[in-house]
Amino acid sequence: MFAPLRLLFILLIVLTVVYVLVSLYSRAVRKSKLRRHWKQKGLTVDRDxxxxxxxKKYDGSIRRKLILLVYIIPLGAIGLLVYVMNFM
Incomplete structure (x- = not known):
């Protein structure tokens, strides 16, 4: 009984680390694109x-929310696998 819970706990920790890393990477890529766009267009607005x-626009975007699939896909696959193996 405790082994599956321990496995689930470790999986959630690993998925959280992956989520944080993907989120930071995606934000850094967006930041570099914004800086490059500012430089190419020669805008008069302060760069920062x-x-x-x-x-701020990126924080509210759907792209940011899609990173939550890091949790949903593996947990959903495990749940589906458990269901198929036990009830079909």
Whole structure:
């Protein structure tokens, strides 16, 4: 009984680490794209202000929410596998 719970706990820790790493990477990529866009367009707005506004928009975007699939897909696959093996 405790072995599956321990495995689930370890899996959640690993998935949390993966989520944080993917989230930080995605934010860094977005930040570099905003800086590159500012430089290419030669905008008159302060660069840091432009990047902060872009990151604020990114925080509310669907792309940021899609990173939650890091949790949903593996846990859903495990749940489906358990269901299929036990009840079909």
């Amino acid at each position: 202000e432009y990047v902060q506004r872009g990151l």
